[in-house]
Amino acid sequence: MVSSREGATAPAMHFELVQSISLAGSFEVANDDRAGMTARAAWIIDGATDLGEPGLVGASGGAEWLSCVADRAFATCDDLPVDAMCRAAAAEAVAAYERDRTREPVARWELPRAALFAARLHAERLEFAWIADCCAYLVDARGAVRLGPPADIGDGEERTAAALAEHGLGAAKRPGPILEFLREARSQAGPDGFGVENAGLAKLQTGSVACAAGASLVLMTDGFSALLDRYDLVTPDELGRRLAADGLDGLVREMRAAEARDARCERWPRFKVSDDATALWLRIA
Secondary structure, eight states: OOOGGGTOOOOOOOEEEEEEEEEOSOTTSOOOEEEEEOSSEEEEEEEOOOSSOSBTTBSSOHHHHHHHHHHHHHHHOTTSOHHHHHHHHHHHHHHHHHHHOOSOOSSGGGSOEEEEEEEEEETTEEEEEEETTOEEEEEETTEEEEESSOGGGGHHHHHHHHHTGGGOSSOSSOOHHHHHHHHHHHHHSOSOSEETTOTTOTTOEEEEEEOOTTOEEEEEOHHHHHHHHTSOSSOHHHHHHHHHHHHHHHHHHHHHHHHHHTTTOOSSOOSSSSOOEEEEEEEEO
16 A cells, blocks of 8 residues: 555545434433434434424424434535534524424424534544534543533533422423423523524534544433433543443443432432433444
8 A cells, every 4th residue: 555655645534333322211202312424424413302392393393303304404414514514404404494384483492492513524633513512522542532512511400400309300291380490591592502593503612633543432412421421420531441341222221220210300400300312432444
């Protein structure tokens, strides 16, 4: 083989799928997470839990609808830089909403929105972008590096859940006071997520990191990253070893068992006993 020093172009790196998992928080409702990949791009989407009944965009709930729209959009624009991929998907979500909506929203809390993380390989660097609380870990022989939002991004929600605990946490049907609080909070929030009123993605954040063949990239929704961020069941330093030993399925089973032991949401205040948990484990080759 001719070396790159002699003028040949080095082979392009690409993603290989090792394992993926997407486990609903409850088997009684739809899973609002989606994840996908191509040879050089990957993405994960977490639809924000609906706070009302389906109907705005047809029979599907708004969160599931938005995740599906975004997933399809990312698959068709994977040749773009990562920030452009995200903006193209957001523009498609806005256009799809105008096509699919059946009525005016009850209030801003009903508008579909989501968190996302996307990555794209470019030469010997990994470009990534995120909005809200989806993240990823780049894992190699030196350890694991978190990409995206900080690990404490969910602390505010945990404090809010603790403050509302008197109304009952973890119920399949949210008590009225909690539902009204969440609706008001979402209505007051600006259009800063991934959603149908934010084609420009003003709060999209981007970054890049050097990478090499042999490293792993693990994309996670917050329902999966909780095992590191909230429950401390796995540390970043342990992640590579635990993946090799137990895989994504072993890790999520451990997390679900811990959540079941805290079904009243007392040790870890949260609005749902279990959230949708999705992860995509890729190897860079």
